[in-house]
Amino acid sequence: MINNGELQIKEGILLCMENVGIDSNLVIDEKEKNVLSLMDSLQYISFIAEIENYLEVVLTNDFLSVDSFESLNDFIIKLEYYVKGWRESFRNKLNMKEGEEDKT
Numbered sequence: 710m711i712n713n714g715e716l717q718i719k720e721g722i723l724l725c726m727e728n729v730g731i732d733s734n735l736v737i738d739e740k741e742k743n744v745l746s747l748m749d750s751l752q753y754i755s756f757i758a759e760i761e762n763y764l765e766v767v768l769t770n771d772f773l774s775v776d777s778f779e780s781l782n783d784f785i786i787k788l789e790y791y792v793k794g795w796r797e798s799f800r801n802k803l804n805m806k807e808g809e810e811d812k813t
Contacts, residue, residue, distance in 0.1 A: 725759035
């Protein structure tokens with residue numbers, strides 16, 4: 710079952726790919742192929758910047774190398790996991806009271 714957050718991330722990935730010149734139809738047809746490797750280095754870095762803007766997150770250096778991912782699905786899974794954790798930790802920092810210690 711796909712929840713709203715997962716759907717938002719997948720739609721965001723397709724939109725960001727379109728924004729850097731990769732046809733989303735190609736992406737949908739080749740879910741197990743590493744479609745990310747079709748991008749040159751400038752496209753890939755632009756794609757990562759698009760993802761950061763779309764999802765309002767700051768990705769770690771782990772996302773800067775296309776070779777870090779075996780397939781598009783691998784990228785999606787790692788991105789979903791990262792975004793959920795990043796948002797949760799960001800929310801926790803906002804909810805901390807002044808003078809409270811960060812226990813993470």
